[in-house]
Amino acid sequence: MLAAVDRTFREWARSREPMIPAGFSWTFVIITDVTMAAIGLVATLQRPVADWPVSLAAIVVAFMPWVLFFIFNVCKYEGQALWAAWMAGTAVLLFATSTPIRGDFAPLLLTLTVGVVGAITSMLGGFLAAASAGALLVAAAAAHRLETPELYLAFLGIGWLVGYLIHVQRQLLIKEQETQAELAAHAAADERRRIAREIHDVIAHSLSITLLHLTGARHALEHGCDNAAAVDALRQAEDLGRQAMSDVRRTVGLLDAGNESLTPEPGVEDITTLTDDFIRAGLNLTAEISGAYQNVSPAAGLVLYRITQESLTNIAKHAPSSCSRLALAISPHEATLSIVNEVEVPIGRPVTPRGRGLRGMEQRIEIFGGTLCAGPRGDSWSVSARLPLGAPA
Template identity: 45%
Template sequence: MDVIHAIPSAAGARAAMPVGQRGRVRNRCVAFVRNPVAAVRDNLEQLPFDYPPSLMIGADAALAVVGVAATIQRHGYFPTVLPLLAMMLAFATVPLFCLFGITPTPGLLAVTGLAATATFLAQSVSADFAPFVLMVVVAEIAAIAPTRWSALFAVVAALELVAFDAAGHVQWSADGVRLQGLPMYIVGVALGWLVGMMLQYQRKFLYQERESQAIRAAQAASEERRRIAREVHDVIAHSLSITLLHLTAARHALQTDRDVDDAVEALVDAERLGRQAMADIRRTIGLLDAAPARLVPEPGIGDIEDLVGDFVRAGLDVRCTREGDLGAVSAGVGLALYRIGQESLANVVKHAPGASARVRLAVDAAAVRMVVDNTVPSGQPRDAGGGMGLSGMRQRAELLGGRITAGPREDGWTVRAEFPLTTSRGWMLCSGSGRDGDMSTAAREPTEKADNDVATTAREGL
């Protein structure tokens, strides 16, 4: 066998080390020489323990104070190098990590801590600080290791102190007096373990809180998306329904009557509603943007009168009545009632063209109720209604503690919503001319021919 090829040379050993590894070590050494503070900070941020750098620096500082104090106590043993060797062992993990990238694992900390303490205790002094090295190391291990392993190391550390005391190597004086205060040192080791366990449980609770916050953030985002989807659906369904009704009336006026004034009036209303719908959509979509947006009041129960008026001017036979003091209705409930009424009337236009409708608002001491009734022309189906609109109405009612029912009746369809009253006061709203304000007079103005065209257009895809 060729001995020259059997024994690797020094150059060959250096070549066996990965080039990337040598480069990382060289870069770490150069960075540490140029700026030790920044290098230590960067290295601490790379540790996988997820503790604040100040906490880790504090633990190393405590270990340094104890080590220096224990070394100074042994000045009488100089020129022996055991105290200096013990200091090097106590801090062996720091250069190993900063220069070579070796993570200080619990096993490495345990070996260096036990070896450093044993080296210190090999030379006895009075009022020894050396056992405090074990206390700090036990706390560090308990903060990063599983409980069973950290508890085992705490027991081993206590047994090391007991062993040195029993062997008579740890003395207060040359008379061979054993270490006094051994129970205090053992209690200190136990306290160090408890401190480390508290830090580890704090870290676990921090992880749990982060996970809970992530879950809550996801739920909030999902709920916000659903809310925005409901808002966009309500705005589009309402605005497009009325806009198309106005366009149908304008087309009818131009084709049949050659009445430009009526056509212009219908187009003006359609333009106004279209602009209003675009503003509502921009405001709703703006909720998705992080940039601050101009605050616009949400519609409430006081806007139901204008809502019904829009449908009336578009050609729907609808009237509104109220009973009781609507000022007792809160803003949140008012918005829900507005959206429910908006969706209900849009469904009348969409699914029952040519029908008549009635909106009734009633308030008593316990609740506010809104009922939207509409007829169904003969030949039109009366399905159960499983679309997004009814689902959105139910969600709105449930979020505010209310309830809603929707379904067919003998001659049409009914939507009934009820919300419990709160102590908050809303606006004085739905200002009718009397106890039962009636808008049926304006609602009955559309002509028969306009109604026929509305019905035709609705069947084509409204």
């Protein structure tokens, strides 16, 4: 029974949260209303018993906005409604009692009014609330219903200052929440781009080598060559397809928030295996790698690996019968990668849109402050990358 009541109350509270101004919470609403009720109760006890019905009626008037906001779902928790109800309740407490009260607590409700209205609305809203509350105090003093009005006027100034400070803090909190939401959106977009690059690189590379193996197998079968060569090519294509599926599952697994896979990403030391795969698949490629792998961080090694993978995949896709050269030089401070495809580039060839692969290579290397140039060079197509080492990404 208690669990059902608690669940119902929580659902009701969540349904009313949009009515609370941005930057505030139920804690602010509850503290404000409890303070208002405490002031009204003390002011009621200060008055003669005969005036208690009038005092309780004043408290009911002060609570009307709360009823309209959260019971009948009429409007939001607005400062104007609070100002009208609390000013009316205070006026009833001050003018509708039979005798003036010494040390009256009722004007403190005006201080709460000024502070809350200033916090919810603006500096000007708080100032107008303070001015109207001051006018009410002056009127009560002129009617001899209030002693020491100057003390209560000082409380109004304090209430306005507190409301203004809360208003400023609220604006800063809203700005911080908006900034955090923008950062989260940018982070999500960056993560989607990273996963898209990974999937593109894995699938394009695997399919290109698989197609080379299948082409070799078909050529062997068509020309009556040894069936063992065709079977070997098909077996390698099958193995590569299984590896590609595993890579795709690992990359898609990055989308899982609970993914805790510790499978390492490929690095610079895997470039040799990558070039060997292309060579076995039939690509006419020569590779020369020099330098110490230890100078390359895992993140920088992944960049070099993906650039090599994308470049060789493009060669296998567009010019599988051409000659290609790969040179990777690693020094303590820089890694230089050059991939040249000796294919004739027609003069005046129209510029095609930059594909996802080239954009992905540029995005990867720019993160580390490197540079990448890709395009025709003489009678060949060249991809050149320079990646500084030892510098933080």
